[in-house]
Amino acid sequence: MTDVVRARHADSHLVTDKFDWLRDHVTGAVFVPGETGYAAECSTFNLLTPLTPPVVVGATGVADVEAAVRFASANEMPVAVRGAGHSQPHQASDAVLITLDRMTAVQIDEDSAVARIAGGARWGDVVDATAPLGLAAPVGSATTVGAIGYVLGGGQSPILGRAYGYASDYVTEFEVVTADGVRRTANEVENADLFQALKGSRGNFGVVTAMRIALLPVETLVAGGLYFPGNDAPRVIRAWRDWAAKLPDAATTSVSILRVAPMPHLPQVLRGQFVTAIRFAYAGPVGEAVEQFAPMRALGPAMLDTVEEVPFATATTMHYDPPTPVPFLERGMALSDFTDEAINALIKVDGPGSYSPLGNVEIRALGGALDRAPAPDANPGRGAAYQVVAVGRGTANDSPAVLTALDALEQALQPWREDRQPPNSMTPEQAGVDEVRRVYGPELFDRLATLKAKYDPDNLFRVNYNIPPAL
Ligand SMILES: Cc1cc2nc3c(=O)[nH]c(=O)nc-3n(C[C@H](O)[C@H](O)[C@H](O)COP(=O)(O)OP(=O)(O)OC[C@H]3O[C@@H](n4cnc5c(N)ncnc54)[C@H](O)[C@@H]3O)c2cc1C
Incomplete structure (x- = not known):
């Protein structure tokens, strides 16, 4: 610890001297701005939120993390952590950033x-x-x-x-x-x-x-998506809401209005399309799952139906989330109810004719085992009925319209919004x-x-x- 305190007293020297203490005490990488490797080390999954710390430590193990934390503490700098980089609400511009890419066992x-x-x-x-x-x-x-x-x-x-x-x-x-x-x-x-x-x-x-x-x-489960034209959103979403409310806990489901990007990892039939998607996964007998899902299939001809028994690993890709970093803006909230009025409000800002630029507005039905409270943990989201996840592309061209649309969505759903929400659904403007x-x-x-x-x-x-x- 004495060494670390000495590093603080090195404040009068060049900043790079100060960070030399870190280079001497961690086995992983240490980068400061301008060095080769700094930008990659500070990158995140969201291309809009690169981090800009005065120093970043690419930790290789516990000892590196301990050294970086002690250094930050002795130098009165905050510590920022980047795991896989999907949610960074701040730029870490005064922090010691610790990245964990080398610790993946x-x-x-x-x-x-x-x-x-x-x-x-x-x-x-x-x-x-x-x-x-x-x-x-x-x-x-x-x-x-x-x-x-x-x-x-x-x-x-x-x-x-x-x-x-x-x-x-x-x-x-x-x-x-x-x-x-x-x-x-x-x-x-x-x-x-x-x-x-x-x-x-x-x-x-x-x-x-x-x-x-x-x-x-869980080795296999019945899982996938049922995709209807976007113009069917009003009737599909109402039907989904009524059906989802009666499902057994084995079923997990969401409904989305999607403006699908023409990305190569997506099924051809969806690329570039305006779509209403029902996602469904059933952790129970196949026959039961098929029976439970039948009312959604009865809604009419679908553009694509991928709901079938699949290995668990296949089910993890059923949302077609981007496999590589993208620029995005997002908003999350929980709703106490998803009434006809709430659906109308959603349709008005994001449904057919709204010309919304949002790529995905997803309503997840919560409840079931998500309401179970096994111990007094730190999760305020239990008991909320629905979660909304809204995402739009954050390119320079798209961002202003996407932000306006996210604000409009938030405003439209305000009457049903809960104060609480699952922590992971918080987004940077809530920091x-x-x-x-x-x-x-x-x-x-x-x-x-x-x-x-x-x-x-x-x-x-x-x-x-x-x-x-x-x-
Ligand atoms: C495309 C996408 C899909 C998602 N889907 C879901 C979903 O279905 N369900 C859900 O619940 N959430 C979902 N999320 C939210 C996601 O779970 C959170 O954003 C999560 O915090 C991301 O962790 P990360 O390591 O990828 O991101 P990071 O940006 O690296 O970390 C996010 C936060 O967690 C902290 N952190 C990360 N790792 C550590 C660590 N080892 N020690 C201490 N602090 C740490 C960081 O300080 C930071 O504040 C999704 C997010 C995206 C972008």
Whole structure:
């Protein structure tokens, strides 16, 4: 620690001298602006949100993370963390950025069906390791997402969510470097308060270098999408709403209005089309799934029907999320209800004739096991009925119209909007403390702020949806 303090006193020297301490004490890469490798190290999945820290540490293991955190603390700099880079609400312009791309190991204990997943592993890495063993995890719509970044926001699976609940429910242990630069184990016995706080608080409590998560015995499931013309949105969405409300928990489903980009990973019939999509996944007997899905198939001829029994790994691609980084703008919220009036409001701003520039407005039916509250964790989203995810392309040409459309959508759905929402659905314009407090609710927010004062009293981990320490 003495060494680190000396680094702070090097402030009078060139900034690069100051960062030499890091180069000497980490085995991974250290880059400052202008160096070859800096831009790639600071890139994210959203091409609109590159990070601009004064220094970035590409950690290779726990010791590197500890050194970077101690350095930041001694130099009174915040710590920013990039896993797979899908949600960075700030630029990290005054922070020590720690990237985890070199920490992606996934180890499976087949006997206990538990995976140990390193801090920077993507869900794709996990699925590659678990699927051949007939095991699964409640992954999100994109396997490019960081497994730990996802779980720290609860992790709401549009494939297995209603059947199995939030992904964080299955975490049995975190290994986390806290603000004092010390690696801690957090589980139900050891640092139990930290264990609970990590599940939903989105990186506020430290750098998670690994987690253990119980896997699910899901080898195949009935899953896919049913695609109708976009002009059918009003009747399809109403029918979906009525049908989804009566489904058993084994079914997880959403409805989307899509203006599909002509991207090569998409089925030809959808490319460039205006579409209404019903996504459906059923974790139960095939016959039961087919029977449950029949009312949607009866809605009329579809452009494409991919709902069938598939291996779990195939189901993880059913949302056709982009496989490589793209520029995008997004908005997320939860709704208490999806009444006829709410559907009309949605159709008005995003349906046929609206000429909305949004690529995807998806309404996910929540409930089922997502409402289960196994322990007092940090997830305010339980109990919300629907989640809205809206995304538009963020190219220089598209951005102004997309932002206007996102605002219009938010405004239109305001009467049904809940204060709470699943943490992962928060988007950058919600990163202010008042908004974070609104989403978590005063009780949970204050509980987390008290724990923050215990584990991160100087608010080192504030380059996120920040919960400042209680005074
Ligand atoms: C295309 C797409 C699809 C998505 N689908 C879903 C979905 O279906 N369900 C769902 O719940 N969410 C979904 N999300 C949201 C996603 O789960 C969150 O944005 C998640 O935080 C991304 O993690 P990341 O590592 O990819 O991103 P990053 O931007 O690297 O991390 C996001 C945040 O988590 C923190 N963080 C990440 N890793 C660590 C770590 N190891 N230790 C400490 N802090 C860390 C970072 O500080 C940052 O604040 C989706 C997002 C996108 C862009």
